[in-house]
Amino acid sequence: MARKLLALLAMLAATLVPVSLSATSSAQAAPFKVLAFHNGTWDPAHIAFVNEANPWLTRAGQENGFTYESTRDWNRLSTLTPAQAQVVIFLDDAPTGAAARTGFQRYIEAGGGFFGFHVSAFTQNANEWPWYHNTFLAKGNFVSNTWGPTTAVLKVETRTHPSTLRLPEKFTSAVSEWYSWDRDLRQNPNVQILASVDPSSFPLGTDPDQTWRSGYYPIMWTNKSYKMIYANFGHNAMDYAANRPLSSTFASATQNNFLVDSLLWLGGGGTPPQGEWKTVVNRGNGKCVDAAAAGLNNGTVIQQYACNGTTAQNFRAVATTDGYSRVEYRNDSAKVLDVSNVSTADNAGIHLWTYGGGTNQQWRVTTGADGYSTITARHSNKCLSAPASSADGVQLVQATCTGSAAQSFKIG
Structure with missing residues (x-):
């Protein structure tokens, strides 16, 4: 979450939910490797997400033709090439070391794919790493967040992108906290917004002091200059006193379709496979x-x-x-x-x-x-x-x- 005062507790485990994935077998997808980076040490809501994301993405890979590995060693970014891993995921942070940041930019500019969740975009000092926050993600600084975590009705703005082909015009997300930014992504010609908060979601939030009542809020987007997708979900609701997750980021089958199809596009350059034609x-x-x-x-x-x-x-x-x-x-x-x-x-x-x-x-x-x-x-x-x-x-x-x-x- 966005620096709300929380107890920093150790997370035991997150509740797993079934993987609702693509309509076809993994044999139709080109094999590729996904390498995810995480810390898993700050904010129980983020820890809960990491703890369920790793097994979920492992199973998603088994069902969709990619291998999945996660690591806490951010220094691996310093020498990583697209030949070693076709897609990089940031689960709950971004690299802080100079060598890892330089290596990540080099990886992306060499054609590597990227999927970022939720807090991987958080910053209140975008100029501290301007290429990542202002050029690559293109969103600048964090401005506000909703609280508490809730579902949102999302409007799919681009239904022809490979990541959104299986999405309806609108769908209900899994529970998350939502962020806003100081740059209007609609004004950036390099950005293609995939989905935003539908006005039917307002008021969004349960805390009157941290509730969105109107406005425009992009949730998923891609920068057309790179092979990347960012999605603002990835923060579970928590009972902080009991250190217990109250929701799952993977509870929405439609959102899961978007995630899998995003990875298939990032890893293989193609559109997600569809079902067989039948009588x-x-x-x-x-x-x-x-x-x-x-x-x-x-x-x-x-x-x-x-x-x-x-x-x-x-x-x-x-x-x-x-x-x-x-x-x-x-x-x-x-x-x-x-x-x-x-x-x-x-x-x-x-x-x-x-x-x-x-x-x-x-x-x-x-x-x-x-x-x-x-x-x-x-x-x-x-x-x-x-x-x-x-x-x-x-x-x-x-x-x-x-x-x-x-x-x-x-x-x-």
């Missing part, structure tokens, strides 16, 4: 979910049709938030299954529409022990359903979930 076959009539006439336009009817192996019958689920996914169409992955007119009524038709983050464009896929799945619309809690007719060309609809064969699909 969706109705249990009741054996017909495939199909885009009429292989259409590409908004409003193209999603119908049932005899399975024919064409790409008009190929779809994939891409995670959004809270266990829901958008269902993308192979012939134009920007188009997804959409309940027309955001209707919550039975028999509302399903069509293609450009994804915009709407809850009528998100679905929960629940697969039973028999291998068949129900597909439930987020906004209405109604199930994707085949019509009573078994004829080709009849539009699929949503309907109250009944467990019938018309609402059961084999995905594969």
Whole structure:
């Protein structure tokens, strides 16, 4: 946190949460190494974060094709090259020694990747290391922070960056303390802001004296002159008296997607892998979910049709938030299954529409022990359903979930 008076206690361990990661196996990602630096000695909230981050990132690497190592030896930066580690992470601090700072700048200028969490950007004297604080991170000095730690609704400002491809228009972060800076990143042409605090978050904070009530606050950004991303999360809520963490930085599956996809981009230079294209076959009539006439336009009817192996019958689920996914169409992955007119009524038709983050464009896929799945619309809690007719060309609809064969699909 931002120098609020706290008891400096030793942290035993942080509660671990499951790793919610990319939709595909690590075999699709190019192998690379991530080397994280930390102190893990100041502020129990930061210690709690480090203690959960190290095992979480280790597992993330195992599932996404990179190796992860953490160290307290900041002097390793003095000779580090991108060939030795493709990505460097600062978990809870930044280097203070001259040799480590010079080596880090040399590493970055040689093409190394960087991901910085929360307090790695904190300073009230940016001119003490101007390249890092003013040029590289571009944010200058710390100005204020929220308190206590809370979630925030974040608005995704750049949805075409490799790190944000799986993010909706808005999402709720994990709990953190949030920082503001004395430089307006919007005025820097080298900075691309990835996400900022959405106004719906205000008031942000629980202490009246440290609450944001309005304003513009960037949370995640990249400097286009370098291969880097900074994210302002990484401070757990704490019961300081009991030395016990009350939250996890990895509690938001959507935020986790951003973190993993950021590392994949930093380490490999590419976009995160997506799921395989699959057919969706109705249990009741054996017909495939199909885009009429292989259409590409908004409003193209999603119908049932005899399975024919064409790409008009190929779809994939891409995670959004809270266990829901958008269902993308192979012939134009920007188009997804959409309940027309955001209707919550039975028999509302399903069509293609450009994804915009709407809850009528998100679905929960629940697969039973028999291998068949129900597909439930987020906004209405109604199930994707085949019509009573078994004829080709009849539009699929949503309907109250009944467990019938018309609402059961084999995905594969």
